[in-house]
Amino acid sequence: MAEFIRFDRISKFYGPLCVVENLDLSIGKGEFVSLLGPSGSGKTTLLMMLAGFEQPTSGNILLDGTAINAVPTHKRDMGVVFQNYALFPHMSVGDNIAFPLQMRGIGKAEVGERVKRALGMVQLSALVDRRPSQLSGGQQQRVALARALVFEPRVVLMDEPLGALDKNLREQMQLDIRDLHRRLGLTIVFVTHDQSEALTMSDRVAVFNKGKIEQIGTPRQVYDEPATRFVAEFIGETNLVEGVVEAVQGQEATVRLPSGAQIVSAVSGTVASGQPVFLSIRPERVDLSETRGEARNVLETEVTDSVYQGDHLRVQLQNATHPLIAKLGRRSREYPPGTKVFAAFSAGDCRVIAP
Amino acid sequence: MPMKIAKATFATLTVLFLVAPLIAILPLAFTSSVILTYPIPSWSLRWFEELFFADAWRRAIVNSLIIGTGTTLLATVLGTAASLGLRNRLILFRGTMRTLFLLPMVVPAVVLGVGMQVLLAGFGLTNSYLGVIIAHTVVAVPFVVVSVTGALAGIDERVELAAQSLGAAPATVFRRITLPLAMPGVLSGAVLAFATSLDEVVLTLFVAGPNQRTLARQMFSSIRENISPAIAAAAFLFIVATVLIGLVVVLSRSMLAKRR
CATH class of the missing domain: 3.40.50.300 (P-loop containing nucleotide triphosphate hydrolases)
Structure with missing residues (x-):
């Protein structure tokens, strides 16, 4: 243009x-x-x-x-x-x-x-x-x-x-x-x-x-x-999780969270191994299930609250070290507080952001 | 309930206090007697005749109109220009400047009168129409400034910016947008300026010669010389004029309010 x-x-x-x-x-x-x-x-x-x-x-x-x-x-x-x-x-x-x-x-x-x-x-x-x-x-x-x-x-x-x-x-x-x-x-x-x-x-x-x-x-x-x-924070809602880069492979990076979990994520900009970063995970890209499943990134969490908002179900989760929000489609089942669930998302659905 | 009655009584008394002088003078305008006192023997319009046909009074009325018109034009132009200038945020000491423009409202007229006479004498303008008009303008400008500033403050600056962006040069913005929107304020300022000039006595005493006797000045001197009911008739004219002027102001204010 x-x-x-x-x-x-x-x-x-x-x-x-x-x-x-x-x-x-x-x-x-x-x-x-x-x-x-x-x-x-x-x-x-x-x-x-x-x-x-x-x-x-x-x-x-x-x-x-x-x-x-x-x-x-x-x-x-x-x-x-x-x-x-x-x-x-x-x-x-x-x-x-x-x-x-x-x-x-x-x-x-x-x-x-x-x-x-x-x-x-x-x-x-x-x-x-x-x-x-x-x-x-x-x-x-x-x-x-x-x-x-x-x-x-x-x-x-x-x-x-x-x-x-x-x-x-x-x-x-x-x-x-x-x-x-x-x-x-x-x-x-x-x-x-x-x-x-x-x-x-x-x-x-x-x-x-x-x-x-x-x-x-x-x-x-x-x-x-x-x-x-x-x-990430101004446009839409997002989960920001702190972590440290372990390895960079092309357009993806492996990030270790404080809980010890490893997440593979797409990268914006350049990051280096050992660098502290944020992970941005959009709530609507998070899937919940009671079994671990096949996804690359899985976090073990517990439901702390769940709110029905008409067009979606908003579930608040707590991992060992940080909270996480998931927005699920309205056809999703209910998740009562206390339920142990696995939160899964693909590498393309989260983003490494240099602080 | 007693409180309500007390309030109403107090209000009535206050209003009476304010209008008592008017009530006292107005009926005397229609007396047939040659002196300005009660009781009124019979009703007549002879003092209005005197007012319009006696030379001194007629000239005073004409002078008042000449000086009033001149003052209105000058004060309105200057006051409007001042208000427009005071809008500019970049002006240093804007608050001080504004106060300066309003100063003639609070400075004792006697002080202004003395100063004015000395000053005008320096320019050879004492005993001239122009001198009186200038003197009246000084005390009339604050009324215009207050009134026009109020009207300008009500204009949304973005309306003028919009006009600019639509292709209007600054002069066109003023002519097509700013001035029409401020017009009610300009009009009521002009009316107030005319009213100020009409009943200004003190400055007139200092700067006017015998040829510039205004109606107010003529009333002032004739009440000392001969207490003729013509004064009451003149006062009646004043009141009628003032009420008309007041109506114009109120109308223009409501016009302004309707725009918004």
């Missing part, structure tokens, strides 16, 4: 406080990239710099090969969608959407035509004369979306656009935005702190922590192959 946006060694300081630190990131044309991280991790600041609302302290932002640091916001041709929608409260829905077109000196007839089309795209044609205050949150967000797309910007930036919506509406909008992205071939940079949102929508996810990107990759990569402890 051709590179379209590039952050080149971007740093941003507020006084002595470093919000973004020497960051490199490139985004391809037509790509949907999510910036995912906890609040204060620098993801929104990065977006604000891309939009031109903030200036980087050092480094360059390139759009289509040209540095845009000195280009003011209104000439950057980027559509921005804010969390609180930021609609113009004194204009009707139609005038809100017409605004970017008027700014570009487009003739009245064409403006009317395009506003109509944009409203149709977000299914709000009937509300053209309403004021934003007369709309529901979801409707307002769709107007904001239409307004940011109607002038066919080069990039669409979204700053937690769905954060204020309730769960059902949010999920619907996620699918709607993803659909628009595919149909219109938009380049979208999407900021969120909601990991499932990032996984649902993005081509690639950049996981932010303390002003740096911990890992960037496809949703599958960041979930299945977390590069760091932060990524």
Whole structure:
């Protein structure tokens, strides 16, 4: 995919406080990239710099090969969608959407035509004369979306656009935005702190922590192959178990746990024999059985608690030295506390992470 | 229950205390007598006639309108500009600056008046309309600043950022977004500035010449010279104007509230 946006060694300081630190990131044309991280991790600041609302302290932002640091916001041709929608409260829905077109000196007839089309795209044609205050949150967000797309910007930036919506509406909008992205071939940079949102929508996810990107990759990569402890813990739920590397064989390593058990696991990054590491084991990849079975990695555990959660059964286990959580399918049998079980998982379902 | 009655009585007395002077003066505007006292022998509009046709009063009304309009324009422009500037977080001593703008509200008018006279004399502006307008503007600006700052504080900064990102240059953002959204505050600030100018006496005494006698100033001098009921008629005009002004302010406030 051709590179379209590039952050080149971007740093941003507020006084002595470093919000973004020497960051490199490139985004391809037509790509949907999510910036995912906890609040204060620098993801929104990065977006604000891309939009031109903030200036980087050092480094360059390139759009289509040209540095845009000195280009003011209104000439950057980027559509921005804010969390609180930021609609113009004194204009009707139609005038809100017409605004970017008027700014570009487009003739009245064409403006009317395009506003109509944009409203149709977000299914709000009937509300053209309403004021934003007369709309529901979801409707307002769709107007904001239409307004940011109607002038066919080069990039669409979204700053937690769905954060204020309730769960059902949010999920619907996620699918709607993803659909628009595919149909219109938009380049979208999407900021969120909601990991499932990032996984649902993005081509690639950049996981932010303390002003740096911990890992960037496809949703599958960041979930299945977390590069760091932060990524493993931030995205989804995981069991982190301490251990020491005994041997490395290509893409696999043998790790000895404090209990003495040996685990063979896939490796992210490079580790060496004798190195203390973490093992990340996703709870839904753990199988339980009362016999030892054939699996490569088996831990002897005892059930301490078991909670039925509708779509899955959550079982808390205790090994000799550490706890373990397993999520089982709803067809699984019950495991009353005190049951001795073997927890099994394959080498590909756990990950060695250097601390 | 007795507590409730006590509260109601106290409230009524307080309100009476506040409006008693008005109640005392208003009926006298319609007296047919030549002196400003009770009892009223019969009702008449002769003092309103006097107000509009006697030269001194008519000129005073015209002067008040000229000076009031000038003050309103100047104070609104300056006050709005100041409020916009005070929004900028990068300004050093922002809090101090804001206090500075509000200072004329608390500085004794006499002090301002003396200072103003010395200053305006230096520029040769005493006894001129411009001088009086400048003096009134000084005391009117704080009202505009308070009112416009309030309106600006209610504007979500991201709305302006959104406009920028949609292609609006800073001047366009101001014209299409910031100003329309702050307009209720600007309007009520303007109205307050006009009201301030209308009843300003102390500064006027210091800086105005005989040609710039405003209505308030004229009332002040005629109550010493001849206690004519024309003063009551003028007071009646004032009250009507003030009530109208108050209505405009209330209306613009509710307009502002409805937007949100």
